[in-house]
Amino acid sequence: MYASARHSLVIVSNRLPFTVEPRPEGPLFTRSPGGLVTALEPVLSDRGGVWIGWNGLNTDDAGDLAGFAPESQSGVRYRALPLSAREVARYYEGFSNRTLWPLFHYFVSSTRIDARTWRTYEQVNQRFAEAAVQESDPDSMIWIHDYQLLRVPHYLRQHHERARIGFFLHVPFPSADVFRVLPWSRAIMRGMLGADLVGFHVQSYAEHFLLCAERLLGCEVDSKAGIVQFEGRQVSVQAHPIGVDVAHIEALASAAPPRPDVTEPGDGVAQVLGVDRLDYSKGLHQRLLSIERLFELHPMHRGRVTFTQILVPSRERVKEYEQLKRDIDETIGRVNGKFSEGGWTPIRYMVRSFPQDELMCRYHQAHVALVTPLRDGMNLVAKEYVAAQVSNDGVLILSELAGAAEELQEALLVNPFDVEAVTEALHSALTMPRDERRARMSALRDRVRANDVHGWIRRFLQAAGLAWDRARNTDLSPSDRVRRALEGWLGTRSTVAVFVDYDGTLTPIVDRPEEAVLSDAVRELLEQAARVPYLDLVVVSGRALDDVRSRVPIPGITVVGNHGFEIEGPGISYRHPHVDAHRANIERAAGDLARIDAPGTQVEQKGATVAFHVRRVDSARKGEAVTQALSVLRDRGLEVMVGNQVVEGRPPLDWHKGRAVLHVLRERHGANWPSKVRVIYIGDDTTDQDAFRSLRGIGRSIQVGRARNGTATADFMLPDPAAVLQFLRWLVSGGFVSPG
Numbered sequence: 155m156y157a158s159a160r161h162s163l164v165i166v167s168n169r170l171p172f173t174v175e176p177r178p179e180g181p182l183f184t185r186s187p188g189g190l191v192t193a194l195e196p197v198l199s200d201r202g203g204v205w206i207g208w209n210g211l212n213t214d215d216a217g218d219l220a221g222f223a224p225e226s227q228s229g230v231r232y233r234a235l236p237l238s239a240r241e242v243a244r245y246y247e248g249f250s251n252r253t254l255w256p257l258f259h260y261f262v263s264s265t266r267i268d269a270r271t272w273r274t275y276e277q278v279n280q281r282f283a284e285a286a287v288q289e290s291d292p293d294s295m296i297w298i299h300d301y302q303l304l305r306v307p308h309y310l311r312q313h314h315e316r317a318r319i320g321f322f323l324h325v326p327f328p329s330a331d332v333f334r335v336l337p338w339s340r341a342i343m344r345g346m347l348g349a350d351l352v353g354f355h356v357q358s359y360a361e362h363f364l365l366c367a368e369r370l371l372g373c374e375v376d377s378k379a380g381i382v383q384f385e386g387r388q389v390s391v392q393a394h395p396i397g398v399d400v401a402h403i404e405a406l407a408s409a410a411p412p413r414p415d416v417t418e419p420g421d422g423v424a425q426v427l428g429v430d431r432l433d434y435s436k437g438l439h440q441r442l443l444s445i446e447r448l449f450e451l452h453p454m455h456r457g458r459v460t461f462t463q464i465l466v467p468s469r470e471r472v473k474e475y476e477q478l479k480r481d482i483d484e485t486i487g488r489v490n491g492k493f494s495e496g497g498w499t500p501i502r503y504m505v506r507s508f509p510q511d512e513l514m515c516r517y518h519q520a521h522v523a524l525v526t527p528l529r530d531g532m533n534l535v536a537k538e539y540v541a542a543q544v545s546n547d548g549v550l551i552l553s554e555l556a557g558a559a560e561e562l563q564e565a566l567l568v569n570p571f572d573v574e575a576v577t578e579a580l581h582s583a584l585t586m587p588r589d590e591r592r593a594r595m596s597a598l599r600d601r602v603r604a605n606d607v608h609g610w611i612r613r614f615l616q617a618a619g620l621a622w623d624r625a626r627n628t629d630l631s632p633s634d635r636v637r638r639a640l641e642g643w644l645g646t647r648s649t650v651a652v653f654v655d656y657d658g659t660l661t662p663i664v665d666r667p668e669e670a671v672l673s674d675a676v677r678e679l680l681e682q683a684a685r686v687p688y689l690d691l692v693v694v695s696g697r698a699l700d701d702v703r704s705r706v707p708i709p710g711i712t713v714v715g716n717h718g719f720e721i722e723g724p725g726i727s728y729r730h731p732h733v734d735a736h737r738a739n740i741e742r743a744a745g746d747l748a749r750i751d752a753p754g755t756q757v758e759q760k761g762a763t764v765a766f767h768v769r770r771v772d773s774a775r776k777g778e779a780v781t782q783a784l785s786v787l788r789d790r791g792l793e794v795m796v797g798n799q800v801v802e803g804r805p806p807l808d809w810h811k812g813r814a815v816l817h818v819l820r821e822r823h824g825a826n827w828p829s830k831v832r833v834i835y836i837g838d839d840t841t842d843q844d845a846f847r848s849l850r851g852i853g854r855s856i857q858v859g860r861a862r863n864g865t866a867t868a869d870f871m872l873p874d875p876a877a878v879l880q881f882l883r884w885l886v887s888g889g890f891v892s893p894g
C-alpha cells in the first residue's frame with residue numbers, strides 16, 4: 155500500500171491511541187477517535203510494527219496496569235511505557251506542558267523554567283528511545299511524534315548510527331529568539347537533529363528550525379534545500395502539512411440531516427460552531443468577546459444566531475487550565491445574561507467529548523465555523539469542518555496564526571487577537587451571499603481533499619526513507635570535520651581564544667592588498683563574536699596595526715599587526731622594545747625595493763616591517779624581481795620571509811606571530827592560561843606556521859588552503875575563507891557547550 159513498505163514501522167508518541175480505565179472485571183480500553191489513529195493503524199498492520207507510548211495511567215496509582223496495552227488487533231502491537239506519578243508530573247505536566255507547550259505557542263511569560271522537570275524529561279525520553287530500540291530491527295523505520303519526545307531521536311542515533319528515524323512536530327516551532335529562551339535549546343536541537351527527517355506542518359516552522367540549527371549549533375545549513383549538516387550526516391528539514399480523513403468525514407457528514415438554509419430573515423437560527431480542546435492557545439476567551447461584540451454592534455443577529463462551543467477537557471491537572479475554564483464559564487454567563495431573550499440563548503456550551511459521527515454531523519449543520527486559535531501548529535478542526543461541507547456551503551473563519559491558514563487561503567482569515575475584526579468577519583460570514591460561500595468552500599474542499607491524512611502518512615514515510623539515503627551518502631564537510639574533532643576539547647574550558655589571520659583567512663586573497671576588505675557577513679560575525687563573553691577574539695596580520703584596525707573597526711577585538719611587533723586590544727598595548735632601532739633601516743630597504751625595475755611590483759612600508767608584493771608582476775619576470783628583493787633585504791641585514799606572492803623584510807629579532815600569540819595569552823589570562831583557556835589559531839600564510847608551532851600541544855591550529863611549503867604543520871585544515879566563516883559561526887553560536 156505504501157511505497158517504503160519493506161521496512162517495519164515503529165511509531166513512538168507520548169500517548170497510545172486509547173484510554174485505559176481500571177475496572178473490577180479487567181481494564182477497559184477505549185480507542186481514541188481521530189483521523190491520525192485511524193490512518194496510521196492500517197499502515198502499521200500492513201508493514202508490521204508496533205506503537206509505543208504511555209497509556210495515561212501511572213505506576214503509583216495503577217501498578218502494573220500502567221504498563222498494560224490491549225492485545226494485538228489486526229497485526230498492530232502496542233507497547234505501553236509505564237510512568238510513575240512523579241514522572242507524569244515532571245515530564246508530562248511539567249516540562250512538556252508547562253515549558254514546551256507555552257513556549258512553542260509564544261506564551262513566553264507563562265513558560266516555566268525548572269531544571270528538575272528537564273532532567274525527568276531527559277530520563278523519560280531516554281526510556282522511550284530504549285523501548286524503541288528493543289522493538290525495532292536494524293531496518294525498521296522509527297517515526298517519533300511531537301514535542302514530548304524531542305530528545306528521543308538523539309538517544310536512538312546514539313544507540314544505532316544507521317537507524318532510520320523520522321520526527322514530526324505537531325505544534326509550531328517558534329522563531330529563534332523565542333526558542334532560545336529555553337536554557338536547554340541546544341540540547342533540544344541536538345535531540346531533534348538525531349533524525350534523518352525533521353517534519354513540520356508548515357514552511358515557516360521549518361525555516362525557524364533551520365535558523366536555530368545555524369545560530370545555536372553553528373551548523374552549515376542549506377535553507378533552500380532544507381538540509382542541515384550535523385555530526386557528519388545531512389538532516390532533511392521539511393514541511394509536511396497534516397491532513398484529515400476526508401472520505402470518512404464525507405461519509406459521516408452525508409448521513410447527517412440537511413442543513414436548514416437561513417439566509418432570509420425569519421428562516422430560523424444560524425448556527426456558528428467552535429470545537430476545541432480546552433486550551434489557552436485556542437483563543438477561547440477572545441472568541442467569546444467577539445460573539446458579545448457581534449450582538450452589540452449588529453443587533454440584527456440577536457435571536458437569529460446561536461454560537462455553540464464544544465470543549466473537550468484536557469490537561470486538567472495543569473493549573474493554568476483550571477483558571478481558563480473558570481474565565482470561560484464567567485464570560486459565557488455574562489454574555490448569556492446580557493442578551494438571552496424569549497427561548498433564545500446566544501451561547502451554548504458543552505464541555506465533553508462527542509462520538510465522531512455526532513461531531514461530524516454538527517460540523518455539517520453549522521453555517522459558520524469559528525476557528526480562532528492564538529497559535530496552532532495546524533488545527534484539524536478547520537480541515538474537518540471543510541471536509542464535512544459536502545454541499546459546498548458553510549463559511550470558515552480561520553485564525554491566520556494557525557498553520558492551517560497557509561493552505562486554507564479562501565477562508566475568512568482573521569487575527570484572533572483583534573476582537574472587532576473577528577466580529578466583522580462573523581457578520582460578513584452570516585450575511586455572505588450563497589455564490590460567494592460556494593466559491594470559497596469548493597476551493598477549500600479541493601485543497602483539503604488533495605492532501606488527506608493517508609497522503610500525509612505516505613509522503614512523510616517516503617520522504618523519511620529518502621532522507622535516510624541522503625544522510626548516509628555524504629562525507630563530512632571540512633568544517634564539520636574540524637568541529638567534530640574540536641567539540642569535546644573546547645567544551646572543557648570556560649574561555650576560547652581565537653586567533654585569526656586576516657588576508658587569505660578572513661578575506662579571500664586579492665590582487666592589491668588595499669582591496670582586501672571584510673565582507674558584510676564576516677564583519678557582522680566578528681561584531682557578534684566580540685560580544686560573546688566566552689570568546690576572546692584576536693585578529694593577527696602582517697599588515698601594519700593601524701591598517702588592520704581600519705579594516706576591522708570592531709571594539710573589543712585585539713589586533714596583532716606587523717607579524718606580532720605591534721599589539722593593541724582591551725588591556726594590552728604592546729610594541730616590541732627594539733623595533734624602533736631598526737626603523738631607519740626598514741625605510742632605506744623600502745627605498746631600495748621601490749627602485750627594482752619590474753612593472754606591477756608594489757612596496758608596502760609598514761613601519762616596523764616592509765613588504766614587496768609581486769602578485770601583479772608578469773610571471774616571466776616574477777622570479778627575477780623576487781631574487782632582487784631578497785638580496786636588497788639581506789644586504790640591509792633584515793630577516794627575510796617569503797610569503798604568498800610577497801617578500802617581507804623584518805628586524806632580525808627573535809619575534810614572530812607565535813611569540814605574539816603567547817604574549818597576548820599571558821597578558822590577558824595569566825601565566826597559567828592553558829588551564830583556563832582553549833586556544834585556536836587559524837591562518838593561511840607561511841608566517842602563520844610560527845604560531846602553529848608555538849601552540850603545538852597547548853592549542854589547536856587550522857591551516858586555510860594548502861600549506862605553501864607543502865608541509866602541513868597545522869592540526870586541521872579548512873579549504874577557504876568561506877569555510878572559516880562557517881567554523882567561526884559555530885564558535886560564536888556556542889555549539890560546543892555541553893548540553894544540560
Ligand code: GDG
Pocket residue numbers: 187188189324325396429430431464466506507508509510513530531532533534535536538
Ligand atoms: C495538535 C496541534 C495539530 C475535538 N473534540 C472532539 C473531537 N475533537 C478532535 C477534533 C480534531 C482534534 O480533536 C483536535 O485537533 P486540533 O488540530 O484542533 O488540535 P490539538 O489537539 O491541539 O492537536 C494541532 C494537531 O496536533 C495534529 O497535528 O493540528 O495544531 O496542537 O481532530 O475533531 N473528536 C471527537 N469528539 C470530540 O468531542 N470524536
